[in-house]
Amino acid sequence: MDLNLPAPRGILFDKDGTLFGFDATWSAFGAAVVDDLGGSAPETRAAVAGALGFDLGAGCFHPDSPVVAGTADEVAHRLAPHCPGRTPAEVAVWLDARAADIAPVPAAPLGPLLDRLAALGAVLGVVTNDATEAARVQLRAAGVVGRFAFIAGYDAGHGAKPAPGPLRAFAEASDLRPSEVAMVGDSLHDLHAARAAGMRAVAVLTGPVGADVLAPHADLVVPDVSHLPEALFGMARDH
16 A cells, blocks of 8 residues: 555445454354255255355355355355245345344454544445345444444445445545545455445455455455554554
């Protein structure tokens, strides 16, 4: 990141893998979906796990799984062949309902962190490829939903990442220029959306994708969101 850049006036977060640790939050969900749809037949379980991009042996998602960065609609279309009698739209509704029951595991103590970022003058938002209501439920469960001025999922009417629409909607709603916003995420979808929107791209390593993949597309890579006050505001104060 250019050290001469001013501190951002807005910080936009991805949800899963960024605010919440991905494996800790979603691995149990993946195993449950395989159990629900795959039953006890090994071939069926393997087919469902393959559609999800879920590693049955390791109990976690592959980095290129559609669950990592895709929308419920994308995942539903992958799963629909394994759900006889249900349309992809019905599978997506089922997935959204299951996702709303997820117990999110914060990647760092979020309340103090978000309060500190707000005190530093940043407007905070969340853009996720999860459903909007599921995101609100999970953020509420983590006790931080009220810290965000803007929360949008893939179904909020702004499009889904890697398209820039939801990011630009945050900037417009916050009366900010895109260049004044840092987009923080754990996937290439997040970083590509940031680039397309004209925002700074900040990668965190609390999702399944490693620094070797993310770094070439990011202005800044940090281990997790707890490093943001120092990384984004500390450098700005020194320069």
